[in-house]
Amino acid sequence: MKRLILLIITIWQQQLKIYASAAIIGAAIGIFILAPSYDYINSREQNADPLSSMEYAIYQVQEILTGKITQNNLVLFYAEIGAMLGLLSLGIYKTLHKRLVRLDSLQSELGKDLPSIVRQGEGTLLEFKSSLRWDYQEQRINRALEGVVLKTLAGFFNSHLGGTLLIGVADDGDIIGLEKDYQTLKKPGQDGFEQSLMTAISANLGADLCHFVHVLFHVVDGKDVCRIIVSPANRPVFLNQGNAPKFYVRTGGGTRDLNIQEALDFVQGRFRHGK
Template identity: 40%
Template sequence: MSKPAIIRKNPIVILLNFFFLEFVALGVFYIAALSADYGDIYDSLAFSKIIPYEFAEFFLIILFESCLITFVFAKWAFDTYEISPGKISIENGIFSKKHREFKMEQPVSVNCRQGLLGRLTRYGKLKILSADSATAVVLTYVPSPEKYVELLKWGGKKPSPDLENDLSAPRLLAQGEHEKLEFKTSLRWDAQANRVNKNLEKSIMKTIAAFLNSEGGYLVIGANDKGAPVGLEMDYATLGKQNADGFENHFTNLFNVAVGAEFRRFVKLTFQKLDNDGKEVCVIRVLPSSKPAYVRFDENEDFYIRTGNSTTALKPSASATYIRSWWKE
């Protein structure tokens, strides 16, 4: 599971709060001075004969400033944001802790804003709007806010390091199939039967759903089980628009029906031509989903995960246990 990201506000907030409270305090002291003479009040006190007024005034100013600095620093230290899979937590308060939680349901929209001072001192405001909420969550004074935009868009679940960047087709084909990598000869063209085979499309949707429900992975279409490229020409020939755009459009239509459009943001297609023979393959990168993804065909709805280098369907009881453990955050 992804570790939560703990965020403290940019230290600039300490200075801003200090100057604000200092300004308020000066205003209060000034108004009080207009209505009363501090010197006369102090002279009426019993210890005024022992401790000079100037010394007492200096001591009280130092004491007040020390308390003000301690309060402002403690407020900054105890105010935190926590981003974890599926939720944002906000904690604040010195003497009485307040804890608020906001659920994040995909898709998540994130807006990052930085004013002039924010750009100079590297802080900003993040406005997060989740699919399951009409009210945005606003995080202020976030240090280096651009670091958290992608994490929030993925629902607080950071992908595996090897999925953060696209990998080239030759590098993937050289690895051989494993838990996070699978090869498929074709999206829909059955070379043995010499016709379109819908079962091939179903197999690909199952594999992608399994990656979504596990730690993500790569699927290369246009290569056999050994990693030898066969190309996409036969798939292209079955489409109305016989190129990569037509392929991706057909894939998206299949995916939206079988898995769901809300999961499409986790899936990225790239088309790469191999230098050695010019054959084109489709590399599909799948990020881990923030919630369970099911595959629907006809009247059936099934749940798949990756086990080793295979795609495995779980029975309802097993899938319920897996879902509780995998998305327990």
């Protein structure tokens, strides 16, 4: 629990620095641009200042820097307005940027056909799983397999680029299908499979992550394959295993959990700018 709290504090500190920087930049814009602009427009309306707009702006900046500016210029007011605009602009930019990146990545991924994806083989951005809960070795339902799938998804969520998980494909690329998994569901078929998958994600990783997941089904030689396209999450994702939160990342063609120092370093780099 202490480790988790330490990670959360680190994330908050990084986020605070970003928003503080946006507020300071906005305040500077308010002081050095908005306030002089207001004074210039006011003086021109009164025909009280023959200076050009550029000359007036330079003059006002000099007055501010030398401390000669008066309260009548409403500097503090414009600093506050600028700070609020800076924070608002940051929020809008982060939201739009994330959505555009996710849409571009998703569009690129959707353009690929399943056979070409399988031929790539497993790697940092791609992994195969034979099933969600059916154990082919023991020929029975094995709920622990869901944890293996969730571990892979957590690694993709925490990565910079996300990734794709294919369920119904063996490690060697052989298409197995989902028929055995379907038989374990209360509602056999694609809809029941997707519902079970999203429920597992929501319960074990976080309901807010569901919109970072896109589930598609392909039919190859009469066999269903589930294709899960995972976009990078906007927060660190932990998976509780044995009442202990684990932080997973993709390394090469696998997924591994990080120790506390590795997790701290990774979080600072990955989520420092809300990436």
